[in-house]
Amino acid sequence: MILYALRCDCGHEFDEWFDNMADYDARKGAIACPSCGGTKVEKAIMAPSVGKARAAAAAPPPACNPAGCSNAGCPMAQFM
Numbered sequence: 001m002i003l004y005a006l007r008c009d010c011g012h013e014f015d016e017w018f019d020n021m022a023d024y025d026a027r028k029g030a031i032a033c034p035s036c037g038g039t040k041v042e043k044a045i046m047a048p049s050v051g052k053a054r055a056a057a058a059a060p061p062p063a064c065n066p067a068g069c070s071n072a073g074c075p076m077a078q079f080m
């Protein structure tokens with residue numbers, strides 16, 4: 001499903017769900033503006049709302065220095 005922001009002839013903006021782009025093309029002209037009922041509806045230019053949510057890179061656990069770890073619970077301690 002794709003949510004398109006649409007704008008009618010009068011400038012009313014509203015959202016409409018479509019299965020895909022072909023569905024939009026098929027229904028274009030049959031979509032009526034909920035505010036004025038106009039059917040001259042086009043896709044409005046939407047500011048992209050994605051891209052900021054960058055997947056935080058999972059930081060690897062800090063590498064333990066096998067030669068000088070002072071952490072008693074360190075798994076490397078058993079080798080010293």
Ligand SMILES: [Zn+2]
Pocket residue numbers: 008009010011012033034035036037038
């Ligand atoms: Zn309208």
